Amino acid sequence: MADVNRRIVLAARPEGAPRETDFRLEQGPIPRPGPGQFLIRNLYLSLDPYQRGRMNPSWRYGRGLEIGDTMIGGTVGEVIESNHPAYRKGEIVEGLLGWQEYALHDGLGERANYGLGLTRIDPARGPLSTALGVNGMPGETAYFSIIEAARPKPGDTVVVTGAAGAVGSLAGQIAKLFGARVVGLAGSDAKVDYLVNELGFDVGINYKTAPDLMQAIRAACPDRIDVYYDNVGGPIADMMFRWLNRHSRIVIVGRIAQYNDAKMRTMPDVFSQIMLARASVIGFVVYDYDHRTEEARNRMARWVKEGKIRYAETIAKGIERAPEAFLSMLTGGNTGKQLVQLYPPP
Ligand SMILES: NC(=O)c1ccc[n+]([C@@H]2O[C@H](COP(=O)([O-])OP(=O)(O)OC[C@H]3O[C@@H](n4cnc5c(N)ncnc54)[C@H](OP(=O)(O)O)[C@@H]3O)[C@@H](O)[C@H]2O)c1
Known part of the structure; x- marks a missing residue:
C-alpha cells in the first residue's frame, strides 16, 4: 500500500467552462482509523455533471464547495482496515467520499440528498464499477x-x-x-x-x-x-x-x-x-427515490444480465487524471459512464 493519500481539491472557481488549473493535486498521510472507524481504499471515482455546479459558491440542490475542499464525487471502495463491529476488511462500499484515494468512515449518515452514508455493494450484481453507473x-x-x-x-x-x-x-x-x-x-x-x-x-x-x-x-x-x-x-x-x-x-x-x-x-x-x-x-x-434504491439497482442488474440493457464505461486511470477526465466528460469525451479507476479491483 502506498503511504500517501492523494486527493484533488478545488483550487479556483471557474468562470464559464472549467479548466485544469481550477483543480490541484494534494497529498498527505493516509488517515488511521480510530475507535469505531474504518479505512476505505477507493477503487473507482464517478465523474458527473453535477460536480460542475458544486464548483460554484452555491448550487441549486446542495451546497457549493469551498476553495481547498476535496472535490465531491461518488466512489466505490474496499474496507482495508476496520475498528468497526459492522464493517469487515474486504467489504465493498459505495458512498460520496470524494476525489481521493483513501477515506475514513464511521458507518453513520444517510444517503439521501448527497448524504455521507454508505451503501454495501453486492459484488454478485456486476463488476464493481457498475455500482457507479448502470447499477448505481x-x-x-x-x-x-x-x-x-x-x-x-x-x-x-x-x-x-x-x-x-x-x-x-x-x-x-x-x-x-x-x-x-x-x-x-x-x-x-x-x-x-x-x-x-x-x-x-x-x-x-x-x-x-x-x-x-x-x-x-x-x-x-x-x-x-x-x-x-x-x-x-x-x-x-x-x-x-x-x-x-x-x-x-x-x-x-x-x-x-x-x-x-x-x-x-x-x-x-x-x-x-x-x-x-x-x-x-x-x-x-x-x-426523491432513495427509499426505492434497491428496486432500481436489482432491476437494472437483472436487465443487464438478461441482455436487455447494455452499458458502456469510459475509464481514466489514476487520481491525477481526474480533472482532465472531468473536463473531457463535460465536453462529450465519454460514451456511457465516465469513471476514474484509482486502484485495481480486488
Ligand atoms: N435529475 C437528476 O436526478 C440527475 C441525476 C443524474 C444526472 N442528471 C443530469 O443528467 C444529464 C446527464 O448526466 P450523465 O451523468 O449521464 O452525464 P453524461 O451524459 O454521461 O455526460 C455528459 C454529456 O453531456 C453532453 N453535453 C455536454 N455539453 C452539451 C451541450 N451543450 N449540449 C448537449 N449535450 C452536451 C456530452 O455528450 P455529447 O457528445 O453528446 O455532447 C457529454 O458526454 C446531466 O445534465 C446531469 O446533470 C440528473
Whole structure:
C-alpha cells in the first residue's frame, strides 16, 4: 500500500467552462482509523455533471464547495482496515467520499440528498464499477425518470438528449423496453452509430453536425414528440418544445448546456408552447427515490444480465487524471459512464 493519500481539491472557481488549473493535486498521510472507524481504499471515482455546479459558491440542490475542499464525487471502495463491529476488511462500499484515494468512515449518515452514508455493494450484481453507473445513481436516475415520470406507452415517440451518456443511454433503452420509438441526440457520428447499432435506438441525430437541427428533429419524429427527455436544456430543448404532441410529457432531468452559463435563458414563449400542446412538465431529481434504491439497482442488474440493457464505461486511470477526465466528460469525451479507476479491483 502506498503511504500517501492523494486527493484533488478545488483550487479556483471557474468562470464559464472549467479548466485544469481550477483543480490541484494534494497529498498527505493516509488517515488511521480510530475507535469505531474504518479505512476505505477507493477503487473507482464517478465523474458527473453535477460536480460542475458544486464548483460554484452555491448550487441549486446542495451546497457549493469551498476553495481547498476535496472535490465531491461518488466512489466505490474496499474496507482495508476496520475498528468497526459492522464493517469487515474486504467489504465493498459505495458512498460520496470524494476525489481521493483513501477515506475514513464511521458507518453513520444517510444517503439521501448527497448524504455521507454508505451503501454495501453486492459484488454478485456486476463488476464493481457498475455500482457507479448502470447499477448505481445514473441507472436509478434513468429507471425512475422513465417508469415514474416519462411513463412511455407503446408507440410513443421519446426523444432523449445526452443520449450516449451515462443516464441518457440507459433511459432510451428502458423506454424501448416499454415499446416506445426512441430518438437520441448525441455529439458525434460514433455516438450516433452506437445508439442505433448497439443500443437499438430507432434514430440517432448528431446535434453538432446536422445542417438544420430543427428539420432533423421533425424528420425523425413525423408524429411529433410524446416524451421529451431533457438532459441538456439550452437551445436544443427550445427546439423540442416547438414539436410537442398533444398531451406530451417533458421530463427535465439535466441542463448541462447551461451549467457553465448561469445567465443562459431558454426561449421566452416556452409556456405558450406547453399550453398549445397541453403538455406536462415534470422536474425530476433522483434523490426523491432513495427509499426505492434497491428496486432500481436489482432491476437494472437483472436487465443487464438478461441482455436487455447494455452499458458502456469510459475509464481514466489514476487520481491525477481526474480533472482532465472531468473536463473531457463535460465536453462529450465519454460514451456511457465516465469513471476514474484509482486502484485495481480486488
Ligand atoms: N435529475 C437528476 O436526478 C440527475 C441525476 C443524474 C444526472 N442528471 C443530469 O443528467 C444529464 C446527464 O448526466 P450523465 O451523468 O449521464 O452525464 P453524461 O451524459 O454521461 O455526460 C455528459 C454529456 O453531456 C453532453 N453535453 C455536454 N455539453 C452539451 C451541450 N451543450 N449540449 C448537449 N449535450 C452536451 C456530452 O455528450 P455529447 O457528445 O453528446 O455532447 C457529454 O458526454 C446531466 O445534465 C446531469 O446533470 C440528473
